[in-house]
Amino acid sequence: MRVESIIYIYGAVCVSMIVFNIVYNIILKQSESSLKKRCERIKKQIEVQFDYIKTNGSIEQNHLHYMEHSLSRVSNLIAFERVIKDAINNGHEEEVNKYIGQMHSVSLYLAMVYSRRENMQAGYFTYFLSNYAVKKQMPIDSLQDILLSYVKKDNLYCRINALSALYNIGNIEHIISALKIQDDGVIYLNQKILTEGLLSYTGNYHKLIESLWKNFDSFSEHTKLAVLNYIRFKTGDYKEKMLEIMLNKNAEKEIRLSAIRYFGKYYYEPSLKYILDFVYNDDPSMWEYATVAVSSLEKYSGDEVIKALKKAIQSPNWYIRYQAAQSLDAHNLNYNALFDIINGSDRYAREMMTYRLESGKLQKVGSVKQ
């Protein structure tokens, strides 16, 4: 009897699996056709509102109430997004902007509704909001406050999309608050995502950077790095501040390295002395500083720089030699200037320089042919 019962259990599992397969297949087939029907229905309603905008300049109040109710269902929101996307692709961007521009109350209502939903739906709502429903400098403080609550959710995509919506709106105060909230350590937000997000901000970036500096010490190292990368990509106007960070021995290693990289992108005469100090520092534990410093010297010229690079290419550290060869090549020195390395007694330096020159030539040929 015991064995039979095992067989019955297996049989039951088999039957339930078959039922699951069949039911899911039916649901899948139906969901696509019902989405199409929803899209058609919403499209008709929106087209009527487009006509109202053309004639009266505004949409119907009833329509707003209807949309609040309708878009509270995520399946309708998906259909709505699809219709809006199609309208934009079909050249109706202006009408869409005017239409969405009058939907603030709906957005606000939905923001409240979806903030209470499960994370995946909340994530979708913030995606919708950041891509379609919020535009630069929208004066909707209450919506921004709700968006901050989305940044707190333990869903990565929800956080990314909510941050993106806040960058679109462009209120610096709220952006800073959001950056602080995401720094809670609950969900990991990659530096690249944070930096790319900041780069999507289209308002006055000087004002944003000033605020970021003001709050810099309150960020985690992870966020600080993203901020420094953003500033490096954006502008060379913060050299003094970066020099201060580069020279701050109490700052974290990656933060200081990021500051050195800044001077590899933007020339700043006062920084050269300190960059050279890093290059001449023979302490093996400081090799990362030396490597980044050597790389930054691509931007600087003069005998002093070449001398430092020639010293660096003889470093026992492979990475320093590699970067030094790259920087020397970037200075376009002639054969005579590199003679002492190419024909020198240091085999490692010779090999590295020779390779870099060969590789550099191939890269030039390659960039012409591409």
Place this chain on the structure above:
Amino acid sequence: MTDAFKTFFNYVGIFFVIYMIGYASFLFLSVAVGSSMLYKLKRQNKLKNELSGDYYVPVSIIIPAYNEEVTIESSIRSLLALEYKLYEIIVVDDGSKDNTSKTVCDAFNMHIVNRPIQRKVYCQKEEKVFETYEYKVPITLIKKKNGGKADALNMGINAAKYPYFICMDADSVLQYDSLTKIVNPVLEEGNVIAVGGAVRPCNGTEIKNGRVISYKMPNKILPCMQVLEYDRSFLAARILFDKFNGSIIISGAFGLFKKSIVIDAGGYEINTMGEDMELVVKLHVFCRENDIPYRIRYATDAICWTQAPEKLLDLCKQRRRWHIGLFQSMVEHRKMFMKFKYGLVGSISYLYFLIYELLSPYIEIFGVFTILLAFAVDLINVPFMILFFFIYVIYSAILSLTAFFSRIHTIDLKLSLSDVLKAVGLCVLEVSCLRFILAWTRGSALIGYKSKKHSWGKIERKQIELK
């Protein structure tokens, strides 16, 4: 004497009931979790819970090649068609006896360079290095003395310029979005040190510029059965192991690794036939012993298409090789078995691979001999045995089909009625026949394996037809 047989069969019966309950439960759990994860992923994509920006983590793609003159050019061209910006391609010719290097040099206008390569992990010395920058991304070809696949991969790691590397087979093709997908776990989670991609048999599939133009079941029976087997055994089980950071296999055909941690752990082990599994187990051990927080992930949507063996002999060679690799990895890292320090990897993952992968062929062969013996001494209930076998076949076949259809439904592939019927018919054949042939093959794999430890174990494969 009869009493002795009865006692023996009684114990054997108890053992097999426990064994089968364990296996059936695992199979059910893995297919249920695997399928639900696939459906969850589909919903997640529908609700745009995905990374949509252009976030590029720099990646070096390493292709170890040995006698690949037929496939290597098309493999590199398919890599150049990938929709990703920041990567480099490194081909390591492991002392091929054919014209692999010449084919690459001629096809891509490669130039010889005197490139110094730092030995961060052990490998044979390079003989020549070629480079070109005339394409979308830099291509490097390293010709070296023969040392085996692991040695070639180590050379690739030494030459890689970027912080993450991908290992792949020379005769596989990556789907157009596979790099974006395999990198996503690194962006989504901190501490990710390795990500396994989903390897799928491409026999019968039409691929153009890395995109699937038409999907159908292979015409031949053997690859068709492997398609079903891949979904049940690999896809579902790996998703389950991924849930508790317990994956101990990332296929050598497509995996992403954090270079620095692989170097710290010592790179690929050159004295093993299963270098892919060995590396992953080694990473678990290394991180746990050094208290390094880590995650090893499995990306079901990062797809690599590969040619499944079409001849039984080739399939047996492949499985023999996998089994030897499994044996070597498990013996090498036996210290992690049931040790608290190694967490669920040392208990659940290790135990599963020990009992249901490494020892299963021997247990199954033992089971068959017991049946024959019981038959000889007339101590078997034949109708019940047939019923039990029938139930086993139906159960396994249905789970295979569930895994298969879950994958098909969740990636919006359309199958013809003939393909559906083919899948239904062949899954029965797979669990009732192929499984036993492969059990015998795996059971005999360890005989004389030591003499083949550096062999590439080549199997006959056709070039993947790319449109």
